[in-house]
Amino acid sequence: MYNGYIPDLAIFAEGSTLEEVIAEAQQLLTKFFTLVVKYKTEVPEPTSLEATYEKWKGYKVMYVTANVK
Numbered sequence: 389m390y391n392g393y394i395p396d397l398a399i400f401a402e403g404s405t406l407e408e409v410i411a412e413a414q415q416l417l418t419k420f421f422t423l424v425v426k427y428k429t430e431v432p433e434p435t436s437l438e439a440t441y442e443k444w445k446g447y448k449v450m451y452v453t454a455n456v457k
């Protein structure tokens with residue numbers, strides 16, 4: 389079992405493979421930002437990649453993209 393976490397948005401994803409976690413994270417991000425746009429909600433500024441690497445040493449850290457319409 390693999391887990392993914394997007395700390396700035398408190399989004400968790402899990403799957404049997406890393407690819408499944410990435411796909412679920414992308415789906416969750418798409419849903420999240422679709423609602424943000426729909427309800428005109430503010431989103432916190434993202435933590436820099438450097439700060440994220442520092443905080444999560446020993447973990448795999450990566451960017452995940454999402455399509456928002």
